[in-house]
Amino acid sequence: MQAEPKKTQAGNAQADAAEPAVSLVGKEYEVEIGPVAHGGHCIARTDEGQVLFVRHTLPGETVIARVTEGEEGARFLRADAVSVLEPSKDRVEAPCPYAGPGRCGGCDWQHAKPGAQRRLKGEVIAEQLQRLAGLTPEEAGWDGTVMPAEGDKLPAGEVPSWRTRVQYAVDADGNAGLRRHRSHEVEPIEHCMIAADGVSELGIEQRDWSGMASIEAIAASGSQDRQVILAPKPGARLPIVELDKPVSVMRVGEKDGGIHRVHGRPFVRERADG
Numbered sequence: 001m002q003a004e005p006k007k008t009q010a011g012n013a014q015a016d017a018a019e020p021a022v023s024l025v026g027k028e029y030e031v032e033i034g035p036v037a038h039g040g041h042c043i044a045r046t047d048e049g050q051v052l053f054v055r056h057t058l059p060g061e062t063v064i065a066r067v068t069e070g071e072e073g074a075r076f077l078r079a080d081a082v083s084v085l086e087p088s089k090d091r092v093e094a095p096c097p098y099a100g101p102g103r104c105g106g107c108d109w110q111h112a113k114p115g116a117q118r119r120l121k122g123e124v125i126a127e128q129l130q131r132l133a134g135l136t137p138e139e140a141g142w143d144g145t146v147m148p149a150e151g152d153k154l155p156a157g158e159v160p161s162w163r164t165r166v167q168y169a170v171d172a173d174g175n176a177g178l179r180r181h182r183s184h185e186v187e188p189i190e191h192c193m194i195a196a197d198g199v200s201e202l203g204i205e206q207r208d209w210s211g212m213a214s215i216e217a218i219a220a221s222g223s224q225d226r227q228v229i230l231a232p233k234p235g236a237r238l239p240i241v242e243l244d245k246p247v248s249v250m251r252v253g254e255k256d257g258g259i260h261r262v263h264g265r266p267f268v269r270e271r272a273d274g
Contacts, residue, residue, distance in 0.1 A: 021071040030085070033061045036120045038128065040108025041078075050077060055181065056101055057081035058088040058112055059120075066101070069182070078182070090116035095157045096193050098178070105181035107194065110159070118146040164196045166204075167216045174210030198226055203244040211236030222271025229259060238262065 031044035031052060041053040044065060053076055054065045063081040070077030080101035084091070094100060094110035109117040122144050129135045129142075137144040152160055168176040169186045177188040190205050198219025209215060216229040226245055230238060231252040241249050241262075248264025259266075 021073060023071050024067045024074075024077060025069065027067045028082070029065050029067075029079070031063060031065050033057045033059055033063060033081075035059055035127075036123050038124050044079075046077075051075070052077050052079050054079045054081050055108070056111060057084070058090055058116070061088050061091070062086035088112075088116075095159055098187055098189050103180065104178045104187045104189070105183065106178060107159075114148070114152060118148065122146040159193050161194060161196050161200070163192070163194045164199065164219045164221055165216065166192060166195050166199050167214055168204055168209075169214050170209045170212045174208040174212075176205050176207070176209050176215060198224075198245075201245050202226060202228070202247060204228070207243070209239065211239065218268055220268035220270050223269040225265065225268035227264070227268050230262075 029044075029046050029052065031046065031054070033054060034043045034045075036059055037043050037053060039053075040055055042057050042059055044052040044054050046052060052065055052067075054063065055078075057063050057065075061081070062085040064083040064085065065079040066082045067077050067079045082101050090113050091111055092113055094107075096104070096107060096110050098104040099107055099110045109120060112120065125142075125146075126137050126144055129137060129140050133140070149160070149162075154160065169179050169184075170176055171186040171188060175186070175188040177186040178192065179185070180187050188205075191200060192205075195217075196219050199217045202217055202219075204215060204217050211233055212230055213233050214231040216231075218227045218229070220226070226247045227250060228241065228243070228247055229250045229252065230241075232238060232254065234254060238251060241247070246264075248266070248268075249262040250259050250266065251262050252258070253260050
């Protein structure tokens with residue numbers, strides 16, 4: 001009978017290194033939420049001390065956080081708050097029907113009151129100043145306040161329609177939508193609440209975009225110019241573009257990746273105030 005080869009320390013180390021890390025995706029933790037972090041996250045720690053970057057929560061809350069990325073031994077995990085056990089006084093119902101765990105990846109703070117959103121953003125800026133530049137807000141000549149922008153003061157349940165450029169992804173059925181957080185998956189939508197009127201009026205979400213990988217819609221500031229930029233999938237033909245408002249059409253070249261005119265102006269006229 002042939003003897004088994006002896007396992008050396010080096011061989012054991014190589015075998016251990018080859019073992020795949022254990023994924024923690026889907027595991028849930030009850031955690032108390034700490035300070036805000038960049039990117040729409042707040043920081044928490046598991047009972048074992050592992051750092052969690054949690055979305056859809058607010059400082060001071062107690063939540064059930066479900067891991068969306070990460071593995072045992074990782075420096076940190078990413079997670080969504082899927083249940084709020086003790087809500088913050090700053091929490092509101094997100095007005096957008098596409099916001100929430102596993103849904104659209106935009107609008108990080110729709111579940112927070114507008115004043116709380118500005119305060120959280122101020123805290124992020126202050127932390128970045130300290131960490132990257134070694135400055136306090138006072139040393140940087142800033143009092144730490146984030147002032148409301150024009151149009152911020154709206155009735156409850158409404159959000160400012162400020163976004164003049166929206167890039168839509170297209171799903172396998174030709175529906176236009178927005179990417180889910182850190183994902184290539186598409187969240188089909190009927191309307192984006194933060195899209196400017198000039199974008200919403202085009203009716204992008206109500207059209208069939210089969211064969212397209214993405215559509216970028218642009219509504220110029222200071223003029224009535226509107227433009228769409230189509231990115232076809234390899235080998236796909238451009239659709240006939242019939243939208244609810246006059247629009248110029250551009251396309252992304254399959255070979256060179258450049259932007260090419262299809263019809264209308266190859267530009268939009270913008271006006272910068274101030």
